Amino acid sequence: MRPARQDFSKSPESLVVDLAITGDRGAFEELVRRRQSWIRNLMRRCCGDAVLADDLAQQVFLQAWRNISRLQKPGSFGAWLKRLAISVWLQHSRKNDALRDADEYEGADLSQLSDTGMAMDLDRALSTLTGPVRLCVVLSYHERMTHAEICEMTGLPLGTVKSHIRRGTERLQQILSAYRPKQPEDPQ
Amino acid sequence: MTDNRDPALQALFAASEVELPGEAFTAGVMEKTNGMKRRAIFIRLFAGLALVACAWFLSMPVQHVVNLLAQALTTPLIHLHDQLLAQILLPLNTAAFPVALAVLALRRIHRRLFS
Numbered sequence: 001m002r003p004a005r006q007d008f009s010k011s012p013e014s015l016v017v018d019l020a021i022t023g024d025r026g027a028f029e030e031l032v033r034r035r036q037s038w039i040r041n042l043m044r045r046c047c048g049d050a051v052l053a054d055d056l057a058q059q060v061f062l063q064a065w066r067n068i069s070r071l072q073k074p075g076s077f078g079a080w081l082k083r084l085a086i087s088v089w090l091q092h093s094r095k096n097d098a099l100r101d102a103d104e105y106e107g108a109d110l111s112q113l114s115d116t117g118m119a120m121d122l123d124r125a126l127s128t129l130t131g132p133v134r135l136c137v138v139l140s141y142h143e144r145m146t147h148a149e150i151c152e153m154t155g156l157p158l159g160t161v162k163s164h165i166r167r168g169t170e171r172l173q174q175i176l177s178a179y180r181p182k183q184p185e186d187p188q
Numbered sequence: 189m190t191d192n193r194d195p196a197l198q199a200l201f202a203a204s205e206v207e208l209p210g211e212a213f214t215a216g217v218m219e220k221t222n223g224m225k226r227r228a229i230f231i232r233l234f235a236g237l238a239l240v241a242c243a244w245f246l247s248m249p250v251q252h253v254v255n256l257l258a259q260a261l262t263t264p265l266i267h268l269h270d271q272l273l274a275q276i277l278l279p280l281n282t283a284a285f286p287v288a289l290a291v292l293a294l295r296r297i298h299r300r301l302f303s
Binding site for chain 1: 193206210216
């Protein structure tokens with residue numbers, strides 16, 4: 001028997017995905033409700049602009065709705081959605097030439113660091129990285145993906161992924177040094 | 189370099205992830221899916237009508253061309269006076285035979301070049 005619409009919130013995700021695959025709009029709505037925060041946060045880290053991030057996240061869910069009937073394993077919905085999100089972000093980056101507006105760390109204005117929220121500071125620091133470096137760093141730190149997974153997901157060579165993450169990490173460490181835990185001072 | 193991450197940065201990323209209120213966003217997405225559904229229905233309807241119109245307008249000319257082709261391909265290349273011999277050689281003595289040979293030869297060349 002099909003669960004009533006209000007019951008979806010308590011249903012296991014695989015069941016809700018199963019129903020969404022059959023074209024149930026209520027089930028898909030529940031999936032959007034459950035996953036929206038994750039995808040919107042991921043997009044915010046990728047682009048650093050809340051409005052654009054929500055727009056891209058909306059595109060992700062619209063693509064998901066269009067293609068969900070092709071999803072073979074309901075249990076892999078999360079990974080499938082992440083793949084869609086990365087694909088949407090890569091398409092957006094290519095279209096808008098994300099490399100063009102990326103600043104170098106040296107040129108970034110860091111004078112107001114810590115005056116705004118932590119998330120904004122992080123987004124601002126991320127925006128100083130070039131598009132591919134930012135994507136690799138976000139997938140590594142925000143999504144906790146391994147280098148091999150990032151390589152598989154983005155289509156970038158493993159060596160490139162590693163160097164992007166190393167470079168991105170070094171830059172973020174420099175920019176966000178104010179957030180690093182204070183080292184105990186040397187008694188001498 | 190291994191998959192090891194800087195713990196301080198990792199903590200910063202984790203702390204920056206906030207639970208975003210989703211009612212307005214979800215409503216926006218569902219409204220767009222409604223529009224997509226209407227558009228899909230319209231496109232299917234339009235494509236169906238276009239197909240019917242094409243079939244209507246093109247059925248006569250297409251049938252005419254098919255008839256002409258059938259006639260041309262089955263025309264004997266050499267006129268033989270012996271009826272029995274003409275019947276026996278009919279499969280080889282038509283325009284279709286050299287055309288079929290040419291198609292087979294092109295297919296073989298294509299396979300040799302591209303596979």
